[in-house]
Amino acid sequence: MSHWKQSDTVFMSEPSVHISEIFYSLSGEGITAGVPTVFVRLSGCSLRCGVTSDGRKLWCDTPYALGPNTGEKMNVSEVFARVEQFGVAETQILLSGGEPLEGEDKREFCALFSERVWKKRHNSLFSSPRIETNGREPISGLEHMVFTLDYKLPGSGMEGEMFLENFTFLRERKNSLDEIKFVVRDRKDFERSLEVIHSYQLQEMNLLFSPVEKECTGADLADWIKAAGIPNSRLSLQLHKILWGNKRGV
């Protein structure tokens, strides 16, 4: 385990984590879809989205990043330097996975990396890296980050893993860049997402709905979103797949 002190940035040693890939592209989803973004993909996730008791299969977009030891082991300074090499100092940085907050080393890495980015560019719109997280890991107390928080619906087979206190944290901090994402397999999933939104009073959050590829059409989901009429909801299609197909590094 590494030892570091966030309050005065005295670092005895930096956490190292396995990084699956780092690349520069456009954000594919959510309220920043289309925005130039540097992606840092951390390896390892122990959820298996799409795998259900009735025999349905994994739908994860990044199966190559599920193993915790895949990719290259790098510390915060090394990743920071690689990001800087793209020469895009003001643009969005996205920490994704795998699951970037699973395990103490990855949490420390994300906290320290985000603090370092924020110190360098704290007056810009994208001063805080965006963390794309699967809804199982606690996020309260993590500073200098904005969140894309998944809520895994029944069709994912992972709903029982959700850490529901995260909703309270996001509701109370009122950061207009935070978003909650629902990946929808079918109509039953969509109805469950509406229940969750009402139960946890999420109506003022940015709410994203994405269809599961080959199982739910964007057109059907668009109709359901229109009928539900929640003001901050939006259809979120995967722009990178529309532009470049289903491949890595874009």
Ligand code: SF4
């Ligand atoms: S949480 Fe994300 S990385 Fe993990 S299995 Fe689900 S989609 Fe894949």
